[in-house]
Amino acid sequence: MRAVPAAAASVLVIGVLAGCASADPIAEQYRSGSEQNYVAGDGSVLEIAAESRDEPVTFAGELDTGGTLSSSDFDGDILVVNFWYASCPPCRAEAPDLEAVNLAYADKGVSFLGVNVRDDSAAALAFADTFNVTYPSLLDREGRILLEFSGLVAPNAVPTTLVLDRQSRVAARVLGQLSDRSILESLIDRVLAEK
Known part of the structure; x- marks a missing residue:
């Protein structure tokens, strides 16, 4: 019975982390795979x-x-x-x-x-x-x-x-x-x- 709440908690944590990461422009640049070799600021x-x-x-x-x-x-x-x-x-x-x-x-x-x-x-x-x-x-x-x-x-x-x-x-x-x-x-x- 403990496996179900633990699995649900894991999904929730992953969902929250994914939501946070998508708002980070630096993380987005990395994930985009552009290989631009610099971190661009937003001005x-x-x-x-x-x-x-x-x-x-x-x-x-x-x-x-x-x-x-x-x-x-x-x-x-x-x-x-x-x-x-x-x-x-x-x-x-x-x-x-x-x-x-x-x-x-x-x-x-x-x-x-x-x-x-x-x-x-x-x-x-x-x-x-x-x-x-x-x-x-x-x-x-x-x-x-x-x-x-x-x-x-x-x-x-x-x-x-x-x-x-x-x-x-x-x-x-x-x-x-x-x-x-x-x-x-x-x-x-x-x-x-x-x-």
């Missing part, structure tokens, strides 16, 4: 009020052009950090918009930085040349820079774009491809307006 935007921001983020890494760069090189600037890699289709699609915003804000105390999570320097530099990207990129194949952000506002998809305030705290995140450059401009403008 959702998260803004964090100044009084709710975590501690400043510090990081350092090797540039794709050689040499090193650290978060302290951007002290006092608003910093836009974009996590990307060369063969990621949404990264390629958003590259012109990121560069356009970079150029538009270059003289306003806003800096841009790429963090390449997969490629070697040759692939990263070829991407920059193809898409006329003028801002620097760090190489982060080991995930050290990514890890510095993971406890704060995790860049859970590639691409992810973060806006750091003047104190190097994460103020905003775009998870996935930037669908319209005006979104990033609005995020930057709001951080620029902060005292």
Whole structure:
């Protein structure tokens, strides 16, 4: 007699788990079998009020052009950090918009930085040349820079774009491809307006 309730409970648990899993877009991407080799974000935007921001983020890494760069090189600037890699289709699609915003804000105390999570320097530099990207990129194949952000506002998809305030705290995140450059401009403008 106990086998019937146990079997019924198993069916219920499987049904509940299947229902939960179907609402998870990351699980859906995996189950689809698309083999796209990246987790695409949905373009959702998260803004964090100044009084709710975590501690400043510090990081350092090797540039794709050689040499090193650290978060302290951007002290006092608003910093836009974009996590990307060369063969990621949404990264390629958003590259012109990121560069356009970079150029538009270059003289306003806003800096841009790429963090390449997969490629070697040759692939990263070829991407920059193809898409006329003028801002620097760090190489982060080991995930050290990514890890510095993971406890704060995790860049859970590639691409992810973060806006750091003047104190190097994460103020905003775009998870996935930037669908319209005006979104990033609005995020930057709001951080620029902060005292």
